[in-house]
Amino acid sequence: MSLADVRDDLNISDEDDQNLSDEEELITAQKVLENLENAWLNEQNCPDILPHQTEMLELMLGQISHMDENMKSLDKNDFRFIAHKMELERVRYIITSYLRTRLKKIEKFTKHILIEEDSRDDEHKRLSEEETQYAREFHQGICSHFNQVALQYMPPNLQGTDEKQMIVRPNLLSHIYLKAKKDVASVVVGADDEEVDLVAGSQHIIPYQLISDLVLSGKAQLI
């Protein structure tokens, strides 16, 4: 049972979606789900935080509530009802798991992520607005707690909370599994400038930092 089957059974045609997607750009629900699944896998396996997928997410959430609505008209004891509901729950899990993974990274590397985020211009922001706000509140919460319980009682030269050694950074050189989606010629792997040609469909273990641009451009998928 795939999402497409669910939609067929519920008589949702792709034409219905035109109002869901951006004006001229048409995208099928199946494609949206695929994108989300890829983003989810990437996010889970990547040591750094990746650009957010708010648009995909909102399209998918719209789909879900749309389908939830349509399912009310189905007989509850119909086998299809159970299969559909199961599929929707799976999609919902992917969405929540994706967002949770991001929150976990934000909570762990708050200051690092905020600093990086401030250095990016508007088009290249990796956090959604809500995530940014969450990160700021989170950082604020920890600082004020530190201050209230300990730092305010310390001598002035020890009261700072912005020292470099207090920033937790992800290890960008940790190894990841990756699958090439397209042929990429001469990728530098390792410090000795060794080069490897990635063939579409091949799998590799490489330190993340060396291939981060391939992940961002969608040429490689983390697995």
Add this chain to the structure above:
Amino acid sequence: MWEKQYAEKAFDLIKELERSNESIPEFQDEEVRQILEEVKAIYEENVAQAATISNSGDKTLWPLLNYRHAALQRNKRCLLAYLYERLRRIRCLRWEYGPVIPPEIKANLCEPEINYFNNYSKSLASYMLSIGDGEGIDLTTDLRPPKALYVEVRCIEEYGKFELEDGEVINLTKNSQHYLPRQQIEALIRQGILEHIVQ
């Protein structure tokens, strides 16, 4: 005579937290106060000595000054690590039990920690509400990949009436068994009221 090392207490604080088998042990109010006092004492010694140095120009005390400064920083670092780890555990409470801290755990927290929990809870809630065009999505459910829509559960604690989404009301009495939609009762399982029966 060997008396005691600087920053020993602060290090003990972390070790105790690590060793404790409670999820969040009692906040060590007294120890924290003593550490802060030690910090103050070391600092004052240093200030006094720095004054001596600048008056007399005697540089032989320099290493001692540096040593004390390192002790100060170690104290700070240990103390903050202690607080930070507690905050991390406190955040887990939000995901496990929802916005209300169970009373037996609450008794172990200090006032600022409870405030922190409430602020965190609020911030998380407003984030979850903002997802998907104001419709909101609860991230604290669906914690595991779904295997089946319904699960068989046994009630291990008296709970009373529980209303399902479709309006049906079930009575959760101790030791009763039910077949319920997973999504709606996931929180009860995590709180230890229901137990998932795995065949």
